[in-house]
Amino acid sequence: MPRGYAGKYLDVDLTKERIDEVTFPEEMLHDYFGGRGLAAKVLWDRLGRRWAKVDPIGSENILTILTGPLTAIHPGARAAVSGKSPVSNGTVGSTASTDFAAEIKCAGYDGAFITGKASSPVYLLITDNGAEIRDASHLWGRLGEDTIKMLNAEVREELTKRKPNIGLWKEPSMIYIGPAGENLIRNSAIVTKIAHAFGYGGYGAVMGSKNLKAVVVKGRGPLPEVAAPKTVEILWREYHRRLISRDRMRRWGTGYAGWEVGSVTSSEPVRNWQEEWHDERSFGGPRFSTRYWVKRYWSDFNCTTSCMKISCIKSGRWKGDITDMPDYELEAYLGTNLGIFDPGDNIHLSALFDNLGMSGINGANTMGFAAELYQRGILTKEDLGFELNWGDAEAFTKLAWLIVKREGLGDTLAEGTYRAAKKIGEMKGIDLMPYAVHVKGIEIGAHGTRSDEDYTHDISYAVNVQGGDHTSIAVDAYSEMDDAVFMDSAVVCMFAVDQDLMWDYAKAVTGWDITRHKWCTEQGPRIVTLQRALLLLGGPDIFWDPDRDDDNPPRFYEPLPSGPYKGRTTDRELVERKKQQYYRAIGWDERGIPTAETLEKLGLEDVDSEMKKLRK
Amino acid sequence: MSKPIWIVRDYIRCSGCRRCEIACSLHHEGWMWPEASRIRVFMPFPGVEVPHFCAQCDDYPCVASCPMDALSVDKLTGAVIVNQEKCTGCGDCIEACPGEVPYLHPESNKAIICDLCGGDPECVKVCQEAGYDALYLVEEDVGVQKKMHALHPYVVAKDLALNLYGEKGEEVI
Numbered sequence: 001m002p003r004g005y006a007g008k009y010l011d012v013d014l015t016k017e018r019i020d021e022v023t024f025p026e027e028m029l030h031d032y033f034g035g036r037g038l039a040a041k042v043l044w045d046r047l048g049r050r051w052a053k054v055d056p057i058g059s060e061n062i063l064t065i066l067t068g069p070l071t072a073i074h075p076g077a078r079a080a081v082s083g084k085s086p087v088s089n090g091t092v093g094s095t096a097s098t099d100f101a102a103e104i105k106c107a108g109y110d111g112a113f114i115t116g117k118a119s120s121p122v123y124l125l126i127t128d129n130g131a132e133i134r135d136a137s138h139l140w141g142r143l144g145e146d147t148i149k150m151l152n153a154e155v156r157e158e159l160t161k162r163k164p165n166i167g168l169w170k171e172p173s174m175i176y177i178g179p180a181g182e183n184l185i186r187n188s189a190i191v192t193k194i195a196h197a198f199g200y201g202g203y204g205a206v207m208g209s210k211n212l213k214a215v216v217v218k219g220r221g222p223l224p225e226v227a228a229p230k231t232v233e234i235l236w237r238e239y240h241r242r243l244i245s246r247d248r249m250r251r252w253g254t255g256y257a258g259w260e261v262g263s264v265t266s267s268e269p270v271r272n273w274q275e276e277w278h279d280e281r282s283f284g285g286p287r288f289s290t291r292y293w294v295k296r297y298w299s300d301f302n303c304t305t306s307c308m309k310i311s312c313i314k315s316g317r318w319k320g321d322i323t324d325m326p327d328y329e330l331e332a333y334l335g336t337n338l339g340i341f342d343p344g345d346n347i348h349l350s351a352l353f354d355n356l357g358m359s360g361i362n363g364a365n366t367m368g369f370a371a372e373l374y375q376r377g378i379l380t381k382e383d384l385g386f387e388l389n390w391g392d393a394e395a396f397t398k399l400a401w402l403i404v405k406r407e408g409l410g411d412t413l414a415e416g417t418y419r420a421a422k423k424i425g426e427m428k429g430i431d432l433m434p435y436a437v438h439v440k441g442i443e444i445g446a447h448g449t450r451s452d453e454d455y456t457h458d459i460s461y462a463v464n465v466q467g468g469d470h471t472s473i474a475v476d477a478y479s480e481m482d483d484a485v486f487m488d489s490a491v492v493c494m495f496a497v498d499q500d501l502m503w504d505y506a507k508a509v510t511g512w513d514i515t516r517h518k519w520c521t522e523q524g525p526r527i528v529t530l531q532r533a534l535l536l537l538g539g540p541d542i543f544w545d546p547d548r549d550d551d552n553p554p555r556f557y558e559p560l561p562s563g564p565y566k567g568r569t570t571d572r573e574l575v576e577r578k579k580q581q582y583y584r585a586i587g588w589d590e591r592g593i594p595t596a597e598t599l600e601k602l603g604l605e606d607v608d609s610e611m612k613k614l615r616k
Numbered sequence: 617m618s619k620p621i622w623i624v625r626d627y628i629r630c631s632g633c634r635r636c637e638i639a640c641s642l643h644h645e646g647w648m649w650p651e652a653s654r655i656r657v658f659m660p661f662p663g664v665e666v667p668h669f670c671a672q673c674d675d676y677p678c679v680a681s682c683p684m685d686a687l688s689v690d691k692l693t694g695a696v697i698v699n700q701e702k703c704t705g706c707g708d709c710i711e712a713c714p715g716e717v718p719y720l721h722p723e724s725n726k727a728i729i730c731d732l733c734g735g736d737p738e739c740v741k742v743c744q745e746a747g748y749d750a751l752y753l754v755e756e757d758v759g760v761q762k763k764m765h766a767l768h769p770y771v772v773a774k775d776l777a778l779n780l781y782g783e784k785g786e787e788v789i
Binding site: 099106145148152165167193219221229240244294295298302306312314315319320 | 628629631632633634635638641642645646647648649650651652656658659660661662663668705707710716717718719720722725742745746747748769780781782783784787788789
């Protein structure tokens with residue numbers, strides 16, 4: 001058994017109510033690791049040849065919930081979910097920090113593959129003795145915080161009943177969906193620890209389509225054995241010493257960016273990206289920390305970066321709302337992008353999204369899109385049932401519920417920005433794509449490309465196999481491979497990583513001869529190329545045409561109307577040039593389709609027959 | 617260490633990183649094993665994190681309850697020491713403890729209780745290193761110190777939830 005792995009995976013068919021255990025050959029684990037990489041491989045093996053026909057929110061899709069060999073042993077325990085994405089129709093490695101990742105390895109499993117559809121709402125309970133499907137009809141419709149409360153109590157009681165004499169049972173860990181996932185909102189998230197979301201990819205809807213409310217786990221075993229335990233222990237101590245010295249990240253998390261990215265780098269979405277600049281000091285960290293933060297250092301398992309901070313509103317109209325911070329992305333998407341500059345309103349909307357189980361980036365992007373249509377008179381009070389002005393937190397609260405309940409126009413907006421733009425555009429007879437800020441169905445993270453001062457540039461999103469996902473952008477087909485592609489497969493948190501120690505850590509855990517160069521030239525490109533193939537196969541409702549869709553949204557080519565970089569915009573010619581460079585570097589043809597030669601080099605020969613159909 | 621010691625806990629400062637569990641199990645078990653750690657962080661609701669471990673009650677009800685005389689008090693540190701040979705895993709100490717602190721090791725099924733690592737507890741070191749200071753070490757009889765009786769983690773959690781979340785805290789636990 002390869003080291004770092006618990007050694008087996010759960011294979012669950014909810015239709016047949018069947019639970020098996022599977023293992024994979026060491027070579028396959030070596031090549032794909034876990035998380036995002038292994039998910040792409042298993043999805044290809046099991047669904048690849050009929051990919052275009054697989055409905056992401058049908059029972060045939062496979063929801064993968066995976067850890068990797070470094071998970072929990074390496075600082076920053078994180079899990080990765082994947083499957084055929086209801087937004088991109090490809091795959092996304094969607095990750096969140098959570099104790100669940102440590103707990104499942106302690107229970108003896110590296111993850112689970114879930115297919116089929118339960119006949120009524122269920123949850124999956126995983127313990128050292130295996131997994132079982134349990135009734136969740138009493139949990140269906142519940143908000144996130146109720147789900148946590150009820151499951152904690154229920155599962156502790158059940159485990160205590162089974163083994164009453166060992167002393168106090170600690171709570172289990174869980175991932176779950178809210179009403180958004182249940183109602184198959186395409187941009188729904190899977191949530192964990194009240195406010196941590198597996199947001200990109202729309203996997204809340206995949207879980208909901210399987211009638212699966214939650215996966216709950218309690219393990220009592222040790223973390224898996226590693227190849228060189230003493231080395232790991234030494235590295236572990238040094239690793240934390242370094243994380244602890246990163247003062248800015250520890251103090252503010254990404255919260256300092258709410259002002260900085262808006263004001264300094266000028267790349268923060270403001271009113272559906274009509275601007276990317278603001279100088280609202282109300283969005284500086286101290287306004288959040290002094291008024292709302294009730295815990296300054298909040299961590300996940302084995303993490304001392306503590307970038308998360310807990311916010312709670314204790315009085316006023318949003319009393320009782322709890323969320324983490326919000327972090328920069330939600331400060332932007334549930335703040336500035338909706339014209340909201342009040343920290344309290346921002347926290348309220350974040351807490352609401354957490355509870356509903358909506359992706360705070362993607363679902364909120366759709367709300368911004370709707371608000372711009374309202375601003376332009378394309379959508380009216382009659383369409384929505386209420387006024388939708390920038391900065392009106394009450395109105396956006398109503399809109400969130402409208403979407404989650406799929407009432408009226410909410411039913412269309414529930415399909416995500418791109419699909420809603422198509423539908424409403426047809427309805428109104430206007431091209432709405434200029435206002436839809438997405439790449440391949442995935443709404444873009446809160447980092448623009450126009451000022452060119454942020455870490456996101458020209459082709460960051462345009463050729464990204466995960467579309468608008470800001471956590472894993474395309475760079476040059478080399479230097480992104482040791483970043484998100486590795487970390488989301490290993491599976492560790494990128495805010496708990498030290499690049500200098502990470503490779504030694506990976507070697508000491510697995511015993512494999514892992515090098516950064518090999519990851520950047522073999523394993524990484526293999527995973528990305530496989531994801532690219534699945535993305536291009538797409539379907540059933542939408543097929544991406546690389547000639548048209550390997551591009552930024554139209555808005556990213558409008559000149560910035562304000563701020564220190566007023567007038568700047570994304571250079572279209574540069575995008576075209578770098579796109580071709582990227583294709584060449586990774587070994588795809590001039591239309592971005594993996595070549596037969598590349599597929600062979602990467603050991604993906606079996607993908608070639610599908611790619612042949614796409615080549616002109 | 618010349619005087620008995622104990623670990624003071626400032627619950628609201630706990631980040632929930634559970635590095636105390638890792639450090640404890642590395643020391644006692646030789647590997648990362650959260651459930652075999654002598655300190656466990658209970659998490660009844662996100663944010664409400666309660667490091668739970670022996671409080672060394674003045675009257676040591678666990679020691680008195682043991683039918684096998686497997687428990688004793690370390691004269692130097694004041695920690696409760698479990699004699700692995702004598703312990704049968706009957707669970708009487710768990711019942712006797714006002715905070716239900718002891719529990720049975722997942723593999724050996726014998727009681728495990730914090731032994732203060734012989735006077736230099738690993739959990740305190742990592743917590744201090746990270747600047748959380750949810751745990752710190754004090755000596756008995758230095759200044760005015762008052763040790764707390766062991767508390768059930770959910771009793772602590774109820775107060776903590778109120779402290780963090782105000783009135784909302786009444787609902788979450």
